[in-house]
Amino acid sequence: MASFDLVIRGGRIADGSGGDIFTGDVAVKDGLVAEVGEVTAKGAREIDADGALVTPGFVDIHTHYDGQVTWASQLTPSSWHGVTTAIMGNCGVGFAPCKPQDHDRLIRLMEGVEDIPFPVLADGLPWDWESFPDYLDSLSNKQFDIDFAAQVPHAALRVYVMGERGANRDKASADDIAAMGKLAREAVEAGAIGFTTSRTLNHQTSEGDPTPTLTAAEDELMGIALEIGKADKGVLQVVSDFRKRRDEMDMFQRIVERSGRPMSISVAQTDLAPDAWKWLLAEIEGANERGLEMRAQVAPRPVGILVGLELTLNPFTAYPAFREIEDAPLAEKVAKLSDPDFRACLLSQEPSSDHPFVQSLIRQFGLMFPLGDVPDYEPTPDKMLKAQAERAGKSVEELALDYMLADGGRGPGTAMLLFPFLNYANGSLDPSYEMMRHPNAVMGLSDGGAHMGTICDGSFPTTLLQHWTRDRTRGPKLDLPFVVRAQTAATAKAVGLRDRGLLRPGLKADINVIDYDGLRLHAPEIRHDLPGGGRRLLQRADGYLATIVSGDVIYENAEPTGALPGRLVRS
Numbered sequence: 416m417a418s419f420d421l422v423i424r425g426g427r428i429a430d431g432s433g434g435d436i437f438t439g440d441v442a443v444k445d446g447l448v449a450e451v452g453e454v455t456a457k458g459a460r461e462i463d464a465d466g467a468l469v470t471p472g473f474v475d476i477h478t479h480y481d482g483q484v485t486w487a488s489q490l491t492p493s494s495w496h497g498v499t500t501a502i503m504g505n506c507g508v509g510f511a512p513c514k515p516q517d518h519d520r521l522i523r524l525m526e527g528v529e530d531i532p533f534p535v536l537a538d539g540l541p542w543d544w545e546s547f548p549d550y551l552d553s554l555s556n557k558q559f560d561i562d563f564a565a566q567v568p569h570a571a572l573r574v575y576v577m578g579e580r581g582a583n584r585d586k587a588s589a590d591d592i593a594a595m596g597k598l599a600r601e602a603v604e605a606g607a608i609g610f611t612t613s614r615t616l617n618h619q620t621s622e623g624d625p626t627p628t629l630t631a632a633e634d635e636l637m638g639i640a641l642e643i644g645k646a647d648k649g650v651l652q653v654v655s656d657f658r659k660r661r662d663e664m665d666m667f668q669r670i671v672e673r674s675g676r677p678m679s680i681s682v683a684q685t686d687l688a689p690d691a692w693k694w695l696l697a698e699i700e701g702a703n704e705r706g707l708e709m710r711a712q713v714a715p716r717p718v719g720i721l722v723g724l725e726l727t728l729n730p731f732t733a734y735p736a737f738r739e740i741e742d743a744p745l746a747e748k749v750a751k752l753s754d755p756d757f758r759a760c761l762l763s764q765e766p767s768s769d770h771p772f773v774q775s776l777i778r779q780f781g782l783m784f785p786l787g788d789v790p791d792y793e794p795t796p797d798k799m800l801k802a803q804a805e806r807a808g809k810s811v812e813e814l815a816l817d818y819m820l821a822d823g824g825r826g827p828g829t830a831m832l833l834f835p836f837l838n839y840a841n842g843s844l845d846p847s848y849e850m851m852r853h854p855n856a857v858m859g860l861s862d863g864g865a866h867m868g869t870i871c872d873g874s875f876p877t878t879l880l881q882h883w884t885r886d887r888t889r890g891p892k893l894d895l896p897f898v899v900r901a902q903t904a905a906t907a908k909a910v911g912l913r914d915r916g917l918l919r920p921g922l923k924a925d926i927n928v929i930d931y932d933g934l935r936l937h938a939p940e941i942r943h944d945l946p947g948g949g950r951r952l953l954q955r956a957d958g959y960l961a962t963i964v965s966g967d968v969i970y971e972n973a974e975p976t977g978a979l980p981g982r983l984v985r986s
Contacts, residue, residue, distance in 0.1 A: 418456035419444050426464030430918040431471040433900035443924040446965040464928050471903040472499025472925030473876045476910050479529045479865035481509045486539040489560045492873040492953050493863035499925035499964050504566030507613040507628045511550035512575040527621040529865035539946035547602035559981030560969045567602040569612035569628045582627050587635040596642030606985025609650035633666045644674035648986050651678040664698050671707045682711035689840035699855045712859030713850040715879045716792040717835030720869050724824040727868035730776040733766035749824045780811045783832040790936050793844045828938030857909045858902045867951035871939040874954045881934045926963040934958030
C-alpha cells in the first residue's frame, strides 16, 4: 500500500527559501508536503522529475480576477504560468460591497481601469451579493483550478457608503469615514486579505471620469487603515502618481506607523521621470529602517500596451479614414487597409485624438516594436519601428500598418506591436534589475485577469524564470534560487499567507515541475472565450510539466487535468 498520495522523484529542488538547489524527492499526503529529500516510501502516484526543476507554486499578489472568479473555474492565464495562488482586488477596484443601483457604476470603473468590457461583466457577474462578506460567501461555494484571495477595493467601499458623492470624489465626512472603516474591518475579519486604493490619473471610468479614490484625504485613508489595524491582520496596497511626492510618501508612512499594517506601493520607471523610482525605493528603504513594513511592488519587464486591429487601442484610430472602418469586422478592415488607394489616403492624413494613450502612441510611434513569435521583451534599439523603418526606407506608420496586417491581422507576435510605457525609458531592463534586487521589493503588477485588449502580463512568472535566470544577454542575470523565492515565499509573506510558498513538511502542497531548459513563452493571442463571446489577450508557455494545488495535479504538460482543488483563501 502506498504511504503517500504523490511522490515527485529526482527533481532539482528550489524549495523557495533562496538556498542552493539540491536533487531530491517531494512527498505529498492529504494536500500537504510530507517529506522533502530522499523519500523511500511509495506514492499512489509518482512523477519522474529527473532533470526537471521543482518549485513551490507561485503566489501572484497583483491580479484582477474579481469578475472572472464569478463565472469561470480556471483562473487563466495565471494558472498556465505556474501560479497556484492569485491575490485580486488590487488598485482599489472591485465589485463589493455594492448596492444594486451601483452595479453599472462599478462595471464602468473596472472597464475603464482594467479594460474588461462592460458587456462581458454585465453578462458574467451574477450579483448574488451586496456586502463584502456576502461576496466572499458566494465565492466560497465555487471550485477553481488554483487558490485565490480577495482584497477590499476602496472605490467600491466609497461608492457604497457615499453614493454619488463618493463617485464624484467629494470629501468624506467623519460619519462617512467611520462607516467605511467599519465595513473594511468587517471585510477583513470575514476573510479579506487586505485593502487597496488608487491615486493615479491613469485610472478612469470608461466614460473618462477619475477613479473615486483619486483625491481621498489622509483622514479618510487613516480612518480605514486604523479600523483594519484593530483586526490585527490585512495588508494595504497603493498605486499613486506621487504628484506631491513628499507629502504623499509622508502620509503613507504615517498610515503604516499608526495602523500597524504592512503596505506595498507600485513602483515602476516612467518616461517622464525616468529616475523617480530611485527616490521611491530610497523612501521605502528608509521607512523599513525605522521599523515600518513597506514594500515596493515591481515588475520584471516593460509594462506595455499591445496595439493591433483586433485590440482596444491602435494608433490609426486617430486617423479620420480609419474611423470609417473602426467598427467593421477584422476581414473587412484588412481588405480596406490593404487597398492602395485607401492606404494612401489614410497615411496622408493628420492624426488627432482625445485619448491620452492614443496621443502617446502617435507621439512615440517609432518606439513600438513587434514581439515576434518568440517574444523579446528587452529588444535592442534596432528592433524599434523607427530603426526598422529607416532601414526599409519607409515611414514608421507604413511599417506599423504592414505589421498589423500580417496574416490577415492575426499574425502571432507580428500583428500586435508593443508600446512600452513603463520600465523601458532607457531602452533596457537595467532599472527592473535594480528594482527586483532591492531588499524591500516584492514581485507584482502582473494584472492577470485584466486588460483584455491592451496588456498581456499574466506571464510575468515565466518571464522571471526564462529571461532573468536563463536567456538575458543585455546585462546581468538573477540567480535561480533568488527568483524562485521572489515569487513564492517572498510574495506569500508579503500578503500574510504563512501556509504556502516553501517546500517544507506541513505546508500546503502547491508545486511546479518545470522543464527549465524547455521553458518558452508563446506570442500573445486573442481568444473569444469570455461571457457574451468577449475577447481577451492570452499567452501560453511551454515547459510546465505539472502544476499541483493542494496535492492535486491541475495541469500536466500545459493541459488541464480537470481537477479543481482551488478555493477562496480567507485571511
